[in-house]
Amino acid sequence: MIVDPDRSFRRWRAVDSAAGGLALDLGLYALSAVFAGVTAATSTLLPHRAWGTVAAAGYLVAALAVAGQLLARRHRCDAPLTGLGARWAVTGFAWATTALLPVVAQSIQRAAGRTDRAQEEVVVVEHAGARLAEHGTPYLGHDAIAALPPAEQLLGYTPYQPGMALFGLPRAAVDAWWTDARVWFALVTAGVLALAVATLRSRPAPATPRRHAALLRAVQAATVLPVCALTLASGGDDLPVLALCLLGLAFAAADRPGRAGLAVGAAGALKLFAWPVALVLICWAATRRAGLRTALGALGLPALALVPALLVDRDALVENVLRFPLGHGLVTSPAQSPFPGHLIATALPAGRIVAAALLVAAGAAIAVRLLRRPPRTAAATALICGYGLLAAILLMPSTRFGYLLYPVALLAWAPALALPEAAVRPETPAPGRFRQLPDAAGRQGVNLRT
Template identity: 80%
Template sequence: MTAHTDPATPAARRWAALDTAAGGLALDLGLYAAATAFAAITAVTSTLPPHRAWGAVATIGYALATLAATTQLLARHRAPGTPLAGLPARWTITAFTWATTALLPVVTQSIERAGGRTDRAQEEVIVVEHAGARLAEHGTPYLGPDAIAALPPGEQLLGYTPYQPGMALFGLPRAAVDAWWTDARVWFAVATALALAALVTTLRATAAPAPPRRAAALLRAVQAATVLPVGALTLATGGDDLPVLALCLLALALAAAGRPGRAGLAVGAAGALKLFAWPVAIVLICWAATRRSGSRTALGALGLPVLALLPVLLVDSDALVENVLRFPLGHGLVTSPAQSPFPGHLIAETVPAGRAVAAALLVAVGLTIAVRLLRRPPRTAAATALICGYGLLAAILLMPTTRFGYLLYPIALLVAAPALALADTRNGPGIPGNPRAGTGRKAYT
């Protein structure tokens, strides 16, 4: 939804024109209409029962949002300046859409699952809940390679927990009580909502200029993380990526507000859940170094994941390595089913020595980003978000085993960049007392 790296580029101007057309309502209408079609097609054609169930409910929610956006456009045309077409009304429709296309499906599928339906959750929900039970009983969420090998062949995949130890916390409620509200997705949704609420509060509280533009950009960022089908579908059927993404966005918002220590804690909490947050943490530490706050950010960004890893490492180090390293790298007892037809997967499957080629391309991208960070580290939260967004996009496209849903990360990070730029309290060179701070210039350097 965004392709700019500098506010003066033609791409940035085109995006701004599209984003602000009809007061932002034109893009709202296009988003909701396209999402309605996507949800309807998913309900009819998906081969995954949880996805079909999501589509049946979400189609109605998106259709109502499309109708509401159409009404807003007509009202704006007839009476410019009407509150019906203003930002508060757009926020209300966004909240309604998320409630009907993500939260409602979470609740309905959790209730149906508690009632005996075995086809109302993706494997990651079951994996996280099993990890929570093992954490409560054994002190580690991971099974060792011998224990996984002893499982029946059809159950070995579910024996793996390819997440960081903190993810097992979302499975603890189910370990204590077997009820619909202990479904891991319910707690994924709660954590996501709390992190996004903190993000909105943080960016609204900054003293940056142009509050109407900032509020509109913030709304677009929240839409990207909530009501886009890739996010709503993910939360309703699996959900483990949403709290990770929300915490990463919160970390960037805290960076824009000039709070490097808290930014480190937020991204560190995300890193304690999933490896996807670790690249964001590294780039954020580079940003903090330009503000002479690298150690403060690194303390939380690296310290929290290490604290989460130490206990399980002491309990069973081989189980940790098997689940967190060998399995994601394709060296486990079974192969990951995450095989969306992106370039990396196609190269790995069709080119001689394809896995080595894909790995080499990944390394090349990583080295390019590392050189960029060393030579020209990001000096704003917006630049940090762009580097993370484009870097994760390249990694997702080139990884041999990946999922379509992972695109949620780069999309949300890139769309959040304008909101971060307009809220950044110290845009420009990261020097204390910078006289250009808060001018809104050089937001993407």
């Protein structure tokens, strides 16, 4: 897989720069309002319908605000009304009303007795936190899950890494709306994204308007897009993982490989989705002779998080983290979005084998690309992670539509990591490439193989 960051960024900038970025802002909020309205009216999942009812109004107000900005720009009104500061303010308002407000509203309603105001993953994480506090491991063993009523066996599984149970500890201590796991998902996500933005802004490079505009768009992709806002409001467990991965890439752009490893390692201690990002970041760090430093955090933190669960009940860990995701648990995962991998697995003879073979082939292609041309910039790293996870999500036999938030945010994050180009280290010629050497007069001379 060959990724050309410069070509991708040029195409993206042409779309993103229309009307100073306001045209794409208007499209984002208007289409999101339509999506939220349709979700409120038609979704069969009650937490999604509750989200859509609140979020549709937030997106609509944001779209109207951007329409006003476009009118002000057309009539050459004051720059503060149409500049980046105003766009950041609208983005903050949109996230507060389409993600944070629904989180608080559904948490309060759930604490008041509404059992239809949280998806299963919220309950699973809170139960895992209670087990961690009581038994030292977030996992139930095979026999304990088998002893549950059939309707409760799915909720007995915790298909996450041990660190995810930390978000359930507040509910294990106090039963209140603010101990809802989603509240803590949102707080951690906001704090980590703020640190990522501060890291990118602190890079020793000119603070150009293009650089700030790219960063704004990246934040929008990780916050106000419906796939992110809806996920945070109804389930939320993927958002801290995504935010930590983005922080790791921000540290990479700031040339801090050790911190990049720690950030992505923390994400890997929560969920397996961060592990591919960790491997690509290690390949990036190897081009700077910092592979070991990054690997210590990227692989060490997830391994360290597994130790207590291994010591308390190894079989329970294997049952939840390996057998269940691979389809060998007492029940199967309900994740069945109609992506190619799922369609192949269900429609063709030996479809699961075919889908698995395609997934392995995609992974092998990415591995060959990393070995032959490891990414030398944080932007290239983000692109490989984004396209790689997109291929994996599309080809996995069991997956969710919401998982698309990972590739969408990673791909949108890449331009913010790449700007300005002057801050990017030049790549050294790869073996077998040609470069020009100047002749005695200083002109470009013959091509020599390097």
